[in-house]
Amino acid sequence: MKKxxxxxxxxxxxxxxxxxxxxxxxxxxxxxxxxxxxxELRLVKPRDNPLDAKAIASASGAQSILExxxxxxxxxxxxxxxxxxxxxxxxxxDMVKPIYAPAKAIEATYKNLQQGVKTGILFGAERTGLENxxxxxxxxxxxIPLNPIHCSLNLSQAVLLIGYEWFQKAxxxxxxxxxxxxxxxxxxxxxxxxxxxLERELDKRGYxxxxxxxxxxxxxxxxxFTRLPLSASEIKTLHGVITDLIRTPNDEK
Amino acid sequence: MKKxxxxxxxxxxxxxxxxxxxxxxxxxxxxxxxxxxxxELRLVKPRDNPLDAKAIASASGAQSILExxxxxxxxxxxxxxxxxxxxxxxxxxDMVKPIYAPAKAIEATYKNLQQGVKTGILFGAERTGLENxxxxxxxxxxxIPLNPIHCSLNLSQAVLLIGYEWFQKAxxxxxxxxxxxxxxxxxxxxxxxxxxxLERELDKRGYxxxxxxxxxxxxxxxxxFTRLPLSASEIKTLHGVITDLIRTPNDEK
Numbered sequence: 001m002k003k004x005x006x007x008x009x010x011x012x013x014x015x016x017x018x019x020x021x022x023x024x025x026x027x028x029x030x031x032x033x034x035x036x037x038x039x040e041l042r043l044v045k046p047r048d049n050p051l052d053a054k055a056i057a058s059a060s061g062a063q064s065i066l067e068x069x070x071x072x073x074x075x076x077x078x079x080x081x082x083x084x085x086x087x088x089x090x091x092x093x094d095m096v097k098p099i100y101a102p103a104k105a106i107e108a109t110y111k112n113l114q115q116g117v118k119t120g121i122l123f124g125a126e127r128t129g130l131e132n133x134x135x136x137x138x139x140x141x142x143x144i145p146l147n148p149i150h151c152s153l154n155l156s157q158a159v160l161l162i163g164y165e166w167f168q169k170a171x172x173x174x175x176x177x178x179x180x181x182x183x184x185x186x187x188x189x190x191x192x193x194x195x196x197x198l199e200r201e202l203d204k205r206g207y208x209x210x211x212x213x214x215x216x217x218x219x220x221x222x223x224x225f226t227r228l229p230l231s232a233s234e235i236k237t238l239h240g241v242i243t244d245l246i247r248t249p250n251d252e253k
Numbered sequence: 254m255k256k257x258x259x260x261x262x263x264x265x266x267x268x269x270x271x272x273x274x275x276x277x278x279x280x281x282x283x284x285x286x287x288x289x290x291x292x293e294l295r296l297v298k299p300r301d302n303p304l305d306a307k308a309i310a311s312a313s314g315a316q317s318i319l320e321x322x323x324x325x326x327x328x329x330x331x332x333x334x335x336x337x338x339x340x341x342x343x344x345x346x347d348m349v350k351p352i353y354a355p356a357k358a359i360e361a362t363y364k365n366l367q368q369g370v371k372t373g374i375l376f377g378a379e380r381t382g383l384e385n386x387x388x389x390x391x392x393x394x395x396x397i398p399l400n401p402i403h404c405s406l407n408l409s410q411a412v413l414l415i416g417y418e419w420f421q422k423a424x425x426x427x428x429x430x431x432x433x434x435x436x437x438x439x440x441x442x443x444x445x446x447x448x449x450x451l452e453r454e455l456d457k458r459g460y461x462x463x464x465x466x467x468x469x470x471x472x473x474x475x476x477x478f479t480r481l482p483l484s485a486s487e488i489k490t491l492h493g494v495i496t497d498l499i500r501t502p503n504d505e506k
Binding site: 153 | 314315400
């Protein structure tokens with residue numbers, strides 16, 4: 001099996017499709033898994049061949065996950081080496097099991113895997129979902145929070161939502177940031193030089209003629225340009241804008 | 254436009270598809286939106302007809318969102334009444350904009366809507382995404398955290414992930430608590446061996462004598478032991494319990 005370079009990869013949750021029907025869906029599940037850095041797929045009694053041309057096409061680059069997928073004749077065999085099994089289900093059952101939101105289940109999975117606890121997540125067949133006797137082997141249920149009056153999800157979408165939680169937990173640190181392209185952010189001195197350039201030229205043209213409002217007008221102006229960090233090259237652009245604006249049409253020739 | 258009963262519904266974010274191509278994708282977007290209690294869809298220069306039979310079929314019950322969708326000739330017109338616009342994009346651009354993770358952007362959206370701030374979220378065309386001149390109108394970028402070496406998403410999947418964050422923020426309170434098990438957890442095979450041991454001995458003693466209730470009795474029994482992960486040593490204890498229970502007092506000496 002191909003390993004993505006990642007300390008915890010070996011214990012990332014295993015995705016287990018129970019009686020999946022359509023090759024296309026198996027392919028889309030593989031794609032969603034690769035989107036989320038999940039790699040181990042198990043198939044219990046798949047109806048179509050997971051290496052069917054339709055599966056490969058819909059995997060859209062995630063073919064390796066289908067190739068590495070193991071096929072099992074029973075759910076028991078598919079979960080035999082796992083320590084914790086979650087079952088995803090949309091329908092509530094009369095069954096005494098803990099029910100977790102995806103983020104909670106994934107948080108537990110992530111903590112557990114650091115102690116070598118291997119986790120699998122079950123997804124039922126396309127139309128019927130998991131049968132009661134398949135839910136039995138699960139330690140807990142994962143219920144995806146969705147609009148209760150319209151909660152049916154495509155198989156690959158269910159895998160994607162769980163995988164998305166996994167990716168966020170295992171691989172993502174929120175560094176909400178300002179993207180500045182090739183140019184670095186301007187320094188405060190560069191920003192200040194531009195603001196002074198602007199105010200100097202405005203002053204020459206009587207913009208600040210009401211002395212008692214001068215300070216407030218200056219603050220308002222500065223607030224516009226300091227709200228977001230500007231890049232050094234944007235500062236240059238703004239200097240150019242002033243330079244051009246103050247030319248009289250006669251300058252052009 | 255149909256209102257879902259919800260205080261904030263009117264200011265839930267508007268989903269804006271810019272130059273969507275395939276009717277099927279527009280239908281799947283409508284379905285994903287309804288999954289997440291989003292209802293307002295805008296389409297800028299769609300190639301296919303959003304009420305095409307393929308769109309209706311793939312909407313899978315969310316047809317009303319397609320019927321209510323407004324079609325615009327330009328992006329400017331589509332965002333004219335909005336206060337804040339986010340653009341979703343997979344590719345990084347050389348453009349100075351704040352970049353938020355979905356959860357952060359949705360949190361801001363949720364806070365803002367309580368003050369009447371109307372927010373739209375842009376999704377680009379299927380293959381090309383948003384063009385640079387379409388990104389200009391956005392106040393900020395939403396970047397969905399996914400495996401950087403395989404991050405391409407179907408249009409409806411991108412809408413689903415953003416919508417999922419919205420639903421969680423606006424409609425869902427997580428009340429689940431996770432009880433951590435022992436660190437040395439039993440494998441499923443070990444648990445299964447115990448359950449079979451238990452059932453075998455019970456069966457010998459007529460526990461399952463009402464054949465029609467056998468399955469339900471077995472399910473109930475198994476649910477007791479699979480509710481929480483058992484440790485390997487707990488499984489041993491339980492084997493011991495059975496072994497002792499089935500001894501007759503005569504064995505004792």
